[in-house]
Amino acid sequence: MELHNLLINDKEIVSLDDVFLNQYNQKSIQQLIKEHKYVDELTKYGLPINNKIILQGNSGCGKTTAAKAIANAIGKPILTLNLSTIVCSRIGETSQNIKQVFDKAGRDKAVLFLDEFDQIGKARGNDDKDVGEMRRLVNTIVQLIDYFPKNALLICATNHPEIIDIALMRRFQLRINFEMPSKEILDTFYDKLLTPFPLGMQSIERQYNISFAEAKDYIFTKIKAAMIEKLEKEELLD
Numbered sequence: 001m002e003l004h005n006l007l008i009n010d011k012e013i014v015s016l017d018d019v020f021l022n023q024y025n026q027k028s029i030q031q032l033i034k035e036h037k038y039v040d041e042l043t044k045y046g047l048p049i050n051n052k053i054i055l056q057g058n059s060g061c062g063k064t065t066a067a068k069a070i071a072n073a074i075g076k077p078i079l080t081l082n083l084s085t086i087v088c089s090r091i092g093e094t095s096q097n098i099k100q101v102f103d104k105a106g107r108d109k110a111v112l113f114l115d116e117f118d119q120i121g122k123a124r125g126n127d128d129k130d131v132g133e134m135r136r137l138v139n140t141i142v143q144l145i146d147y148f149p150k151n152a153l154l155i156c157a158t159n160h161p162e163i164i165d166i167a168l169m170r171r172f173q174l175r176i177n178f179e180m181p182s183k184e185i186l187d188t189f190y191d192k193l194l195t196p197f198p199l200g201m202q203s204i205e206r207q208y209n210i211s212f213a214e215a216k217d218y219i220f221t222k223i224k225a226a227m228i229e230k231l232e233k234e235e236l237l238d
Contacts, residue, residue, distance in 0.1 A: 006081065006097055007082055008080040010078075012068060014065055016029075018192075019069045020185050022182070048150075051154060051173070052145060052154045053153075055067065055178060056161040056175060056178065058179060060213030061181065061212060063115075070155065076153065078113055079104060079112050080113045081098075081115070087119075109152050112152065117157060117158045118161070118163050120138075122165065142168060161175075180209065181212060186206070186208055187206070190206050190215065190219065201227070204226075
């Protein structure tokens with residue numbers, strides 16, 4: 001398959017300021033970025049640079065945003081795997097597709113982002129029901145990760161780390177857990193979301209114990225309703 005069909009064309013640039021993390025995750029990501037900034041100095045002393053990381057945890061809690069922000073912070077292009085086109089029914093072709101994407105990331109010294117990694121990294125079973133193609137795929141990914149160039153960065157994301165093959169999980173030098181945001185972190189997120197809108201619309205009742213994605217949808221729905229109501233009132237006065 002053509003290489004461009006295996007990647008998602010997403011040009012969104014995300015700043016670290018747009019990522020809302022707890023203190024531990026913030027510290028982990030800052031160190032990762034600094035390792036890549038000072039890669040030459042660190043490697044002089046034989047110190048390995050973490051370039052294989054997995055972001056794991058709840059859906060909508062910032063894993064994709066964090067991956068984009070990391071790529072932007074270290075000044076590398078990001079290549080995002082398109083899961084809908086990568087898997088092929090023909091034997092061996094899925095593995096070949098994956099290899100193409102890994103090879104491009106290495107050539108471009110890029111960040112390779114594999115979202116929903118559990119879909120291609122499921123544990124290999126030992127019974128007759130296990131699909132041979134999935135075994136071959138996981139074996140291929142293990143090898144590709146082992147030989148992934150040090151001047152590129154692999155970021156995988158999953159909502160279900162428990163179903164990923166243990167051999168793959170062992171390859172990641174850094175695991176960052178994404179949990180549902182706390183009330184304090186959500187308040188900071190709400191403040192940033194509401195800043196562009198008129199003051200009269202910023203006093204929306206806030207919801208908690210939800211993900212960033214849910215909070216964003218909730219706020220924008222409320223803002224749109226308030227704006228439409230305001231516009232309709234103005235039309236009546238005209």
